[in-house]
Structure formats: C-alpha cells, structure tokens
Amino acid sequence: MQTSNAPTKQSQREGRVLAVVVWLIGMAIVGIGSRRWLPPLASEHGAGIDSMLNYLMITVGALVLSGHLVVGWFLWRFGRGQPVSFRLASWRIERRWSLVPVVLLAVVAEGGVLALGLPVWAKIYGEPPAGSLTVEVTGEQFAWNVRYAGADGKFGRTLPKRITLDNPLGLDSSDPASADDIIALNEIRVPVNRPVRIRLRSKDVLHSFYLPYLRVKQDAVPGMNIELWFVPTRTGTFELACAELCGLGHYEMRGLLFVLLEEQFQHWLKEQKNG
Amino acid sequence: MAEKLETAHAGFLRRYVFSTDHKVIGIQYLLVSMGMAVVGGLLAVLIRLQLAWPGEKWPWLGKLFPDGMAGGVMKPEFYLSLVTMHGTLMIFFVVSLALLGGFGNFLIPLQVGARDMAFPFLNMLSFWTLVPGCLIMLGSFLVEGGAAAAGWTAYPPLSAVRSAIPGSQWGQTLWIVAMALFIVSFTMGGLNYVTTILDLRTRGMSLMRMPVTLWTLFFASALGLVAFPPLTAAAVMLLLDRHFGTSFFLPSGLFFGNQVLPNEGGTPLLWQHLFWFLGHPEVYVLILPALGIVLEILPVFARKPVFGYRLTVYSLVAIAFLSMIVWGHHMYVSGMSPYLGEFFAIGTMAITIPSAVIGTNMIATLWGGSLRFTTPMLFALAALVFFGTGGFGGIFLGNAASDIYLHDSYFVVGHFHFMIGGVTLMAAFAGCYYWFPKMFGRMMSERLGKLHFWLTFPTFYAIFLLMHYMGLAGMPRRYYAFDRFEFLEALQAPQVWITLIAFVLSAAQLLFLINFLGSLLRGAVAGPNPWGATTLEWAAPSPPPHGNWGDQLPEVHRWPYDYSVPGAPTDFTPQTAGPAEVPITF
Numbered sequence: 001m002q003t004s005n006a007p008t009k010q011s012q013r014e015g016r017v018l019a020v021v022v023w024l025i026g027m028a029i030v031g032i033g034s035r036r037w038l039p040p041l042a043s044e045h046g047a048g049i050d051s052m053l054n055y056l057m058i059t060v061g062a063l064v065l066s067g068h069l070v071v072g073w074f075l076w077r078f079g080r081g082q083p084v085s086f087r088l089a090s091w092r093i094e095r096r097w098s099l100v101p102v103v104l105l106a107v108v109a110e111g112g113v114l115a116l117g118l119p120v121w122a123k124i125y126g127e128p129p130a131g132s133l134t135v136e137v138t139g140e141q142f143a144w145n146v147r148y149a150g151a152d153g154k155f156g157r158t159l160p161k162r163i164t165l166d167n168p169l170g171l172d173s174s175d176p177a178s179a180d181d182i183i184a185l186n187e188i189r190v191p192v193n194r195p196v197r198i199r200l201r202s203k204d205v206l207h208s209f210y211l212p213y214l215r216v217k218q219d220a221v222p223g224m225n226i227e228l229w230f231v232p233t234r235t236g237t238f239e240l241a242c243a244e245l246c247g248l249g250h251y252e253m254r255g256l257l258f259v260l261l262e263e264q265f266q267h268w269l270k271e272q273k274n275g
Numbered sequence: 276m277a278e279k280l281e282t283a284h285a286g287f288l289r290r291y292v293f294s295t296d297h298k299v300i301g302i303q304y305l306l307v308s309m310g311m312a313v314v315g316g317l318l319a320v321l322i323r324l325q326l327a328w329p330g331e332k333w334p335w336l337g338k339l340f341p342d343g344m345a346g347g348v349m350k351p352e353f354y355l356s357l358v359t360m361h362g363t364l365m366i367f368f369v370v371s372l373a374l375l376g377g378f379g380n381f382l383i384p385l386q387v388g389a390r391d392m393a394f395p396f397l398n399m400l401s402f403w404t405l406v407p408g409c410l411i412m413l414g415s416f417l418v419e420g421g422a423a424a425a426g427w428t429a430y431p432p433l434s435a436v437r438s439a440i441p442g443s444q445w446g447q448t449l450w451i452v453a454m455a456l457f458i459v460s461f462t463m464g465g466l467n468y469v470t471t472i473l474d475l476r477t478r479g480m481s482l483m484r485m486p487v488t489l490w491t492l493f494f495a496s497a498l499g500l501v502a503f504p505p506l507t508a509a510a511v512m513l514l515l516d517r518h519f520g521t522s523f524f525l526p527s528g529l530f531f532g533n534q535v536l537p538n539e540g541g542t543p544l545l546w547q548h549l550f551w552f553l554g555h556p557e558v559y560v561l562i563l564p565a566l567g568i569v570l571e572i573l574p575v576f577a578r579k580p581v582f583g584y585r586l587t588v589y590s591l592v593a594i595a596f597l598s599m600i601v602w603g604h605h606m607y608v609s610g611m612s613p614y615l616g617e618f619f620a621i622g623t624m625a626i627t628i629p630s631a632v633i634g635t636n637m638i639a640t641l642w643g644g645s646l647r648f649t650t651p652m653l654f655a656l657a658a659l660v661f662f663g664t665g666g667f668g669g670i671f672l673g674n675a676a677s678d679i680y681l682h683d684s685y686f687v688v689g690h691f692h693f694m695i696g697g698v699t700l701m702a703a704f705a706g707c708y709y710w711f712p713k714m715f716g717r718m719m720s721e722r723l724g725k726l727h728f729w730l731t732f733p734t735f736y737a738i739f740l741l742m743h744y745m746g747l748a749g750m751p752r753r754y755y756a757f758d759r760f761e762f763l764e765a766l767q768a769p770q771v772w773i774t775l776i777a778f779v780l781s782a783a784q785l786l787f788l789i790n791f792l793g794s795l796l797r798g799a800v801a802g803p804n805p806w807g808a809t810t811l812e813w814a815a816p817s818p819p820p821h822g823n824w825g826d827q828l829p830e831v832h833r834w835p836y837d838y839s840v841p842g843a844p845t846d847f848t849p850q851t852a853g854p855a856e857v858p859i860t861f
Binding site: 082 | 351352355425426430432433436439440441526527528529530531535541542543544576577578579580582583585586608609610613616617620621624625627628631632634635636638639641642643644645646647648649653656659660663664667670671673674675676677679680682683684725733736740744747748749751753754755756757759760761762806807838839840841845846860861
C-alpha cells in the first residue's frame with residue numbers, strides 16, 4: 001500500500017517534544033492548583049462552597065492530569081511512523097468504550113451537583129434561622145448604602161422622588177418607622193456568629209454584592225428586593241466588592257464588612273441611636 | 276448550471292467582489308474575519324497594557340486615542356469600551372465569521388458534492404449585509420462617548436440608560452444596529468447551510484456518510500436559526516427603551532444624574548434571559564464547527580478512521596438539544612428563582628456527558644494511528660487539548676454552588692477563552708493550514724506554520740490557565756485596575772507576566788498573516804489532494820473552478836474515513852471509490 005506524507009525524522013522528534021510538553025502542562029496544572037488559592041474562609045455556609053470547590057479540584061484535577069498523560073502517551077507512542085493497523089471498532093465496542101466518559105462525567109459532574117452542590121445551594125437559598133439581624137444594602141454608582149431598621153425593627157418607607165444628596169435612599173420622613181433607621185455608607189457592621197440577613201436593592205444599574213472571604217455573591221437588581229443570608233464566623237474587617245459591571249467606577253466600588261463581637265456591636269448600635 | 280457558470284467569464288467585480296460563488300464568498304468571510312481579528316487582538320493588547328501597569332502614561336498612545344487616552348493615561352470608560360468591543364468582535368465578527376461564514380461556505384457545497392449553495396444570491400446578500408455591520412461596529416469607536424461599554428452581554432440598565440456610562444450614548448446604539456445586521460446576515464447564511472446540506476447532497480451521500488464537519492456545521496446553523504431571532508427581538512426592545520421611552524428592561528424608581536427616570540414596569544432580568552437564550556447556544560454554534568474541523572483533520576494525519584463516528588453524531592444531537600435549555604447557568608446569582616438554578620445546574624452537568632464522549636472519540640482516533648505532525652495536525656491537537664481543559668473548567672462553573680464564588684471572576688474569563696477562544700481559534704488555524712491548498716492551489720509554509728504553532732499554543736495555554744487561578748483567588752472581571760482592594764494586591768505580579776506572554780502571543784500571529792499572504796504568492800503549487808484525504812472536496816481540482824465539478828457530479832460510495840484499508844492501493848480511499856475497487860468497510 002502506498003502511504004501519503006510519510007513522517008520525516010524531524011516530524012517524529014516534534015511529536016515527542018509535543019508529548020513531553022503536554023505531560024508537563026498537565027502536571028503544572030495540578031501542581032499550581034494544589035496551592036491554596038481561596039482567601040481564608042470567614043462564613044459558615046462558605047464551608048459548603050469550599051468543600052464543593054475542593055471536591056472539584058481533586059476529581060476534575062485527576063481528570064485533567066490523566067487526560068494530559070493519555071494524550072501525551074498517544075502522541076509519543078503513535079508518532080514513530082509505524083504502520084497503521086486498520087481495526088474498525090464495532091458498534092458494540094464503541095458503545096462499551098463510551099461508557100468510560102459517560103460514567104466518569106456522570107459521577108464527577110452530575111454526581112457533584114446532586115450530592116454536594118444542591119444541598120449547599122438549598123441551604124444558602126433557604127430561610128435564614130430565627131434571631132437573624134436584617135441589614136438593607138442598596139447599591140448605587142459607585143457606593144453601598146447600608147441601613148438598619150433601628151429599635152422598632154421596621155424599615156421606614158423609601159421613595160425615589162425624595163432622593164437628595166443628604167437623603168440618598170429617599171427615606172420618607174412621614175413614615176413613623178423611618179425615624180429610628182440607621183444609615184451608613186460603605187460600612188456594614190455585624191456581630192460574629194449570628195445570622196445576617198441582607199436585603200439587597202439597587203438605585204440605578206446592576207451591581208453584585210461580593211464578599212470574597214465569606215463566599216457571598218448576589219446581584220443587586222433595580223426594582224427587586226433580593227434577600228440573602230450568611231453567618232460570619234470570624235471577627236475582623238473584610239472587603240466588599242462589586243462583581244457585576246456597573247460603570248466607570250466598578251473597580252473601586254469598595255465597602256467594608258466589620259465583623260464585631262456581640263457586645264461591641266451592641267455598643268456601636270447604641271452610639272448610633274444616641275447620635 | 277450553464278447560466279451560473281457564465282459568471283466565471285464575468286468581469287473582476289462579479290468574480291471577486293459581488294460573486295455568488297460559495298468559494299469566493301467563503302474566502303471573503305475568512306479575510307474579513309482576519310481583518311476583524313487584527314482589530315480585536317489590538318484591543319486585547321491595550322487591555323493587557325492597562326492591567327499590567329494601571330495608570331501608566333503612554334504619550335504616543337495618547338496621540339492615537341485623544342479621547343480615550345487623553346494625556347496617555349487610559350480612562351476607565353475607554354477600558355470598558357475595549358473590553359466590550361474585544362468580546363463582541365471576537366465572538367461575533369471573528370470566530371462566527373471564520374468558522375461558519377468562512378469554512379461553512381467554502382466546505383459545504385464541496386463536501387456534499389454540489390455545485391454551489393442552494394441559494395447563491397442569498398449567500399452573496401448575506402455577506403454584503405455583514406459588511407456594513409462590520410463597518411458600523413468599527414465606526415462606533417469614533418462617535419461621541421466612544422464605543423459601547425456595557426460589556427459584550429450589554430446588560431441593561433447600563434446599556435439602556437444613556438446617562439449610565441459614556442459608551443451608552445451613540446456607541447451602544449450603533450452596537451445594537453451592527454448586531455442586528457450581523458444576525459440578519461447570519462440567518463440568511465444559516466438557511467442556506469441547512470438547506471444545502473439537506474437537499475443538495477450528491478448521489479450516494481447519505482446522512483451517515485457525511486464528514487463530521489458537515490454534521491457540526493448543520494447543527495451549528497440550525498442552532499443559530501433557532502437561537503438568534505430572540506436576540507433580534509431583544510435588540511429591538513433595547514433600542515426602544517433607549518430612544519423611545521419604553522420600559523421593557525427598566526423598572527420604576529431608577530435614579531440617574533440627580534433625577535428619577537419616568538420608566539416603570541420592566542425588569543433587567545428579561546434581557547438576561549433573552550440574551551443567554553441566544554448566548555449559550557451561540558457558544559455551541561462556535562464550538563461545534565471547531566470540533567468538526569478537528570475530527571476531520573485528526574484521521575487524515577493519523578491515517579486511520581475516526582473513532583466512534585455514530586456516537587459522535589448522536590452526541591452532537593444531544594448537545595444541540597441540551598444547549599437550548601441551559602442558558603440559565605449564566606444567571607445563578609442574577610436574582611432569578613433558586614429553583615431554576617437547580618434545574619439549570621442539572622441540565623448543564625448533563626451536557627458534559629456527550630461533550631466528553633466527543634472528546635474521548637478524538638483521543639481514541641489517535642490510538643493505533645501513524646501520526647504526522649504537520650501544522651494542521653498540531654493545531655488540531657491544540658484544539659483537542661483546550662477542549663479538554665476548558666471543558667473541565669466548565670464543570671466548576673456549571674455547578675451552581677461553586678459558581679456562587681466563581682461567577683464573574685477571572686475563572687470565567689480563563690474558561691471561555693479556552694473554549695470559544697482556544698478551541699475555535701486553534702481549529703480555525705488548523706482549518707486554514709489544511710484547506711489553504713484547496714482554496715488557493717498552493718501550500719502554506721510548514722516552517723513558518725510550525726513556528727507559529729510553537730509560539731501560540733504554550734503562550735495561549737499559560738495566559739488563560741493563570742487566569743483560572745486568579746479567579747480562584749477571587750479576582751473579579753471587568754475591573755479597570757486591581758489596586759483598590761487589599762485582597763487583590765498579591766495578584767498584580769501575575770498580571771505583568773500575563774501581559775508579557777500576551778505580547779509574544781500577539782506578535783506570533785504576524786507569522787500567520789505573513790505565511791498566509793506569502794503563500795498566496797509563492798507557496799509550493801498543490802495538487803488536488805496534497806494530504807491524501809478522502810472527503811469529496813479533495814476530488815475537485817485545487818482551486819476548484821466555479822461550479823466545482825466537471826460535467827458530472829461526483830458519486831459517493833462510502834463513508835469519509837477509509838484510511839489504511841487493507842488491500843487498498845493507497846492508504847486513503849476517496850469517497851468516490853466504488854465497492855469494486857476497495858471493499859466497503861463501514
């Protein structure tokens with residue numbers, strides 16, 4: 001049989017180089033990936049997200065590595081210009097081999113979602129436990145307005161018509177519930193180990209409430225009140241960023257979450273009332 | 276046919292500019308996509324410049340962009356325009372054009388054994404509808420406020436309210452108009468592709484004897500036809516919201532520039548659903564033809580049949596179907612119902628299964644072969660590797676729980692650059708090197724081609740792999756600079772490395788352009804079948820004349836992957852070889 005474009009010696013060498021490069025890349029991916037990349041965790045539900053991520057890093061990492069090893073091996077082994085053995089796999093054998101990817105992906109991908117992902121998801125989007133602290137956060141270009149309901153536990157009515165520089169939320173002073181509302185800019189103070197319920201709103205465009213250390217991310221959508229909750233587990237100061245493109249200042253829409261001890265938080269709350 | 280062939284003797288304009296010949300139109304698409312790729316690539320270079328050295332002064336760039344980089348320092352709005360336009364150009368005006376417009380047009384009639392597309396005039400109209408779309412998209416950089424800056428996804432209210440961002444003035448309007456023209460053009464092309472594949476197959480070319488490229492082009496066109504019209508509707512609604520006071524995407528109480536807007540009753544989420552109803556199938560519109568090209572090239576240079584042809588076709592059917600019902604995985608944290616999130620997560624993970632079957636079939640095709648590491652083969656292998664790594668990254672994002680953390684981070688940027696950047700571009704390069712002799716009758720330089728490969732594959736891999744890790748470290752995308760947050764400080768060093776590697780990658784693409792143009796003039800003359808391939812296009816002369824075939828259409832007797840059949844005179848048996856010459860194997 002006449003063969004076409006028979007491989008030259010140089011082409012065979014190139015095949016070997018490519019095989020080695022593919023092996024090295026596969027090992028590099030796993031090597032670099034085994035470093036700890038996630039910022040240190042500071043919330044309760046975040047443990048679920050982290051274990052989801054870790055599960056994927058290990059299982060998918062193994063798939064990536066073995067994929068690269070296999071491809072590299074095939075390139076090495078079949079790049080030497082040996083004759084081809086024409087074996088057309090039968091329909092039955094094809095189906096049997098396809099079980100390998102089907103089973104692997106069904107377990108790793110679909111199994112990961114069903115067994116690990118959905119319970120985490122359900123908890124995050126479930127009802128917050130009783131005794132949670134409610135904070136309203138309203139995004140605007142390019143700041144976070146923070147509001148606490150105050151002693152009456154009720155948020156006063158807001159009307160967009162009333163928005164001024166001094167009244168960024170348009171708080172309606174004719175509503176008695178608005179009198180004791182506490183308002184802050186770019187700073188959220190919460191007690192540690194107590195569920196925090198965030199009522200997320202936006203005045204203008206989409207924003208996204210992103211607390212990297214607490215593994216919280218939720219878009220703020222104008223016209224919607226979106227609720228989320230989390231339990232901070234460490235005291236300290238954590239950065240709040242915007243994760244949905246919102247305009248020129250998207251990159252500097254920085255807020256801070258102060259996680260305080262319960263008594264520090266109560267003290268701060270009292271100070272606000274007096275002020 | 277006689278009437279059509281007359282144009283072969285027509286003047287220059289009818290032959291090369293307003294031609295109805297599918298091959299000329301395909302090459303026109305390819306050239307336009309290359310031109311747009313140069314622009315899109317330069318935008319990426321500017322993006323990288325800013326990210327590595329934020330706020331640095333580049334006086335000569337200040338002269339080039341007196342508005343966006345006044346005094347040589349890049350403005351945030353200009354940066355966002357760059358990001359928006361880089362994405363838009365690369366996805367719609369480079370990859371879609373090259374794979375469907377370019378290879379689709381060139382290959383479909385040749386591979387089905389037809390003389391031209393089913394509707395040659397519509398085909399020409401499709402291309403000439405696209406050209407003004409390209410010009411308008413490029414021209415939007417010159418209008419006041421600059422080009423669109425709301426991201427390639429154009430989420431309202433940012434894209435709907437003209438005072439929301441400078442690029443949301445005329446730039447965004449022109450963006451919508453150009454996209455509408457693109458969609459009209461694409462719809463005409465898609466109709467042509469689907470009809471040609473279904474109706475103009477030559478004698479003996481049954482569906483299960485079609486090369487995988489045709490299957491993938493068929494599904495990609497069909498998906499485009501189903502998915503694009505909703506975006507047209509959404510674009511019209513967005514235009515109305517912007518200029519005629521409607522409120523499709525705008526709720527009540529929006530506060531901009533010290534006043535409350537009069538709109539009420541709309542919701543920004545509607546746009547996201549409509550956009551991703553197009554947007555997700557669109558990524559398969561891009562990736563499927565790329566996979567088709569890879570599956571076409573691997574057997575040629577492994578000198579053995581493709582593995583699992585039937586399973587690949589069935590997997591394509593499954594992917595095409597599933598891709599229509601997973602758009603919500605772009606919206607896990609958008610505020611839509613969490614129950615929908617669960618549904619979309621399960622559906623998205625299901626799509627990994629047929630995708631993995633195709634990937635495994637590609638790898639298995641190498642087994643037992645005799646590999647020839649030509650330039651097309653090298654790029655096809657690169658596409659295969661990116662399909663693996665990129666696809667595995669998708670498992671992190673399709674999973675709703677882990678996506679909460681990774682959403683809108685650089686993990687996403689790395690992932691989609693592997694998929695709709697890496698797989699598609701590597702496959703497009705592979706396709707160019709492979710079909711260039713058929714297009715122009717000359718070979719491309721192997722030496723330059725290999726240099727191009729060795730400067731492209733590792734650099735591309737490094738850049739977008741690093742972005743995955745930065746995403747794991749929490750780095751959000753579409754940030755003009757990363758110097759405002761403490762948790763991002765440690766990530767500034769890799770930004771500089773990425774930029775330096777990106778410069779090498781960009782410069783390496785010049786090798787491709789030089790090779791392309793140089794080989795047009797001086798490439799070694801190619802015979803009809805320089806690679807020893809089996810599919811029908813290699814039975815035609817290189818380049819094929821207008822009308823493709825002589826007096827008689829070719830007749831097909833076998834499937835397209837008869838390589839190294841025992842007893843055959845050569846190690847490839849063309850589809851036209853009858854059962855008397857070589858026994859039927861499949």
